[in-house]
Amino acid sequence: MCIVCQTISVGAAALTGILPVAVPEPEALKPLPAAVSPSAAQAASIGGMTCKKIGQIRNTSAGSFRCTTIGKRRIWQRSGAPATTTTVAPTTTTTSTTVAPTTTTTAAPPPWQRLRTLLIQQFEARSESGRDLSIQFQTSPNLNESKATETMNAYKKASRYWTNYFSPTNANPLVWTLLTEKDYDWYYAKVIELEGSSANHSWNPTTNVFGHCGLNTEAFCGYGNFKTAPNGTKTLFQYNVIGTMYSKSPDPNVVNHESVHFYQFANSNGLPGDVPCWYVEGQATLYGNVFSSVSRELDIRRVRTSINDANSRTAEDWIQLLEQFRANPSECVRDNRHYFLGSLIWEFLLIQYSEELHHRVLVEMNSTSWASAIERHLKTTPQQLDRAIATYLASVFS
Numbered sequence: 001m002c003i004v005c006q007t008i009s010v011g012a013a014a015l016t017g018i019l020p021v022a023v024p025e026p027e028a029l030k031p032l033p034a035a036v037s038p039s040a041a042q043a044a045s046i047g048g049m050t051c052k053k054i055g056q057i058r059n060t061s062a063g064s065f066r067c068t069t070i071g072k073r074r075i076w077q078r079s080g081a082p083a084t085t086t087t088v089a090p091t092t093t094t095t096s097t098t099v100a101p102t103t104t105t106t107a108a109p110p111p112w113q114r115l116r117t118l119l120i121q122q123f124e125a126r127s128e129s130g131r132d133l134s135i136q137f138q139t140s141p142n143l144n145e146s147k148a149t150e151t152m153n154a155y156k157k158a159s160r161y162w163t164n165y166f167s168p169t170n171a172n173p174l175v176w177t178l179l180t181e182k183d184y185d186w187y188y189a190k191v192i193e194l195e196g197s198s199a200n201h202s203w204n205p206t207t208n209v210f211g212h213c214g215l216n217t218e219a220f221c222g223y224g225n226f227k228t229a230p231n232g233t234k235t236l237f238q239y240n241v242i243g244t245m246y247s248k249s250p251d252p253n254v255v256n257h258e259s260v261h262f263y264q265f266a267n268s269n270g271l272p273g274d275v276p277c278w279y280v281e282g283q284a285t286l287y288g289n290v291f292s293s294v295s296r297e298l299d300i301r302r303v304r305t306s307i308n309d310a311n312s313r314t315a316e317d318w319i320q321l322l323e324q325f326r327a328n329p330s331e332c333v334r335d336n337r338h339y340f341l342g343s344l345i346w347e348f349l350l351i352q353y354s355e356e357l358h359h360r361v362l363v364e365m366n367s368t369s370w371a372s373a374i375e376r377h378l379k380t381t382p383q384q385l386d387r388a389i390a391t392y393l394a395s396v397f398s
């Protein structure tokens with residue numbers, strides 16, 4: 001939905017080798033011990049013993065039992081938990097009952113699910129209380145006024161998520177131009193006014209392609225680029241077409257995805273050459289998907305479509321692919337892998353490290369390389385991080 005990625009210079013430095021460093025499994029990824037009740041094993045149990053009247057309930061210190069027919073026998077079968085339970089190590093085993101225990105424990109949600117829940121909670125809190133990002137809106141005369149207002153408000157709301165981390169008044173300016181599919185002449189002049197006479201015009205009037213978007217009356221899409229404005233200030237210029245017949249609400253996936261780019265470039269003076277090719281779009285895709293309730297399964301399916309052997313890849317295989325991305329970025333952007341594989345990589349990064357730490361890495365990259373920034377704030381090297389990411393990807397697709 002955007003071509004911000006095209007403005008990023010992706011370094012092609014080849015890895016000189018993978019350090020044989022064992023990366024400990026992230027704490028958050030270790031399976032949580034399941035809470036089990038010791039009572040089944042420790043308290044007197046009538047489970048499995050013969051009973052007489054089907055349906056009869058008997059409450060004991062070991063729990064509640066119901067008289068049930070199993071095969072030709074009538075036996076007491078557990079139907080409820082004992083009055084008190086404690087959490088014990090998951091190595092406790094039950095050997096004293098002859099029928100399968102019916103006590104069920106609720107498995108803790110997986111780390112990716114907990115991450116999504118956390119991000120949504122943060123979104124709800126910050127969209128209410130967060131500071132507004134200062135966006136310089138430019139609107140074309142043909143725009144439907146109420147649709148334009150609705151769109152600007154949606155972007156303002158989505159952007160409040162990120163102002164938790166920086167002062168909007170100190171950030172790089174964001175110029176956000178809203179127009180319709182009928183505004184070619186207005187657009188052409190506006191680009192020159194904003195970006196200078198040498199600016200690229202990404203609207204091809206012959207094909208009616210606008211960045212990546214095919215324009216029509218129902219379009220809602222755009223592109224952006226990050227460059228030095230004529231006044232010498234690094235500026236993010238975004239252009240968004242709202243078709244004259246577009247009647248839906250602003251697409252929440254587009255709004256939240258692009259708002260991540262606002263955040264990224266509000267805080268960046270240009271990313272270093274060694275930043276991973278999935279960094280920019282992977283982050284935007286993950287947050288855009290989570291905040292618009294797009295299923296994680298969609299990213300997984302797209303990876304499987306693009307990387308046919310994803311399910312059988314070992315961690316070593318994934319490391320090789322990440323290494324290949326560095327040496328040959330076209331492999332990374334093939335099929336838009338940097339979006340959806342990048343999204344799963346960012347899922348790992350946010351399970352492993354806080355959002356705050358990632359913000360520090362972003363800011364740090366204004367004055368240093370990706371390698372130095374993650375070494376300082378994530379206490380890891382690109383090679384170690386690749387290994388940890390690869391281990392995660394192998395577990396996702398196994």
Ligand SMILES: [Zn+2]
Nearest residue numbers: 002004281284
């Ligand atoms: Zn994007």
